[in-house]
Amino acid sequence: xxxxAKADYAVRAALELAVASEGRPVKGEHVAGAQAIPIxxxxxxxxxxxxxxxxxxxxxxxxxxxLARPADEVTVADVxxxxxxxLASVRxxxxxxxxxxxxxxxxxxxxxxxxxSMRDVLERVTLADLAQGTLPLEVTQRTAxxxxxxxx
Numbered sequence: 001x002x003x004x005a006k007a008d009y010a011v012r013a014a015l016e017l018a019v020a021s022e023g024r025p026v027k028g029e030h031v032a033g034a035q036a037i038p039i040x041x042x043x044x045x046x047x048x049x050x051x052x053x054x055x056x057x058x059x060x061x062x063x064x065x066x067l068a069r070p071a072d073e074v075t076v077a078d079v080x081x082x083x084x085x086x087l088a089s090v091r092x093x094x095x096x097x098x099x100x101x102x103x104x105x106x107x108x109x110x111x112x113x114x115x116x117s118m119r120d121v122l123e124r125v126t127l128a129d130l131a132q133g134t135l136p137l138e139v140t141q142r143t144a145x146x147x148x149x150x151x152x
Contacts, residue, residue, distance in 0.1 A: 001088075001118065003080075009037045010045045010083035011076055011130075017055060018071035018127040025057075025064025045083055052082030071131060077122035087122060088115035 012035040020026045028046060032039040046065055049055040056068045067074060077087060088111065090098055095111035124136050142148060 001114070004084055006041070006045060007080045007084045009035070009041060010049060011079050013037060013042060013045055014049065014054060014067070014074065014079045014127055015130055017065055017067050018074075018131045020066065022066075022070075025062065025066050027064045031065070048082050049079065052078070054078060054082055067127070070128070072126050072128035074127045075123050076125045076127075076130070077119065079127075080122060087118050 013031050016031045016034050017026055028042055029039060031037065031046075032042045037045075046055060046057065050057055050065075053068055054074055055065050057063065057065045080087060086094070088095060090111050095108060095115055098108050098111070100107050121139055121142065125139055129135050
């Protein structure tokens with residue numbers, strides 16, 4: 001699985017808003033500087049997050065961005081879907097809509113299992129978990145599994 005730069009930046013930007021004082025607008029320039037995100041790229045990401053109802057914004061000298069919902073109600077999956085679309089697709093299609101023949105017949109089930117596994121982690125972790133440094137036990141247990149840190 002690949003996490004796009006856009007998805008990585010989107011999660012980091014949302015986290016920066018999560019650690020800001022609740023309801024206080026944060027300037028895009030501050031988020032960009034704090035997370036080393038190119039400002040033009042960040043502006044597009046913030047538009048996506050606003051359209052998805054994850055952030056709100058206000059223009060002007062007192063303006064900026066803030067989370068539209070409490071950080072414990074926004075999952076990493078929510079942010080990734082807002083920036084990149086569905087968590088798992090195959091050639092742009094939903095895994096359940098695919099059909100394979102012959103030796104590949106069971107491949108659809110592998111793609112669906114992969115999506116389920118990603119959901120199990122990404123829908124469980126909230127921005128509040130990350131901001132507070134308290135990941136769910138099920139997630140930290142996965143990082144302790146043999147080979148979890150090995151690049152293959």
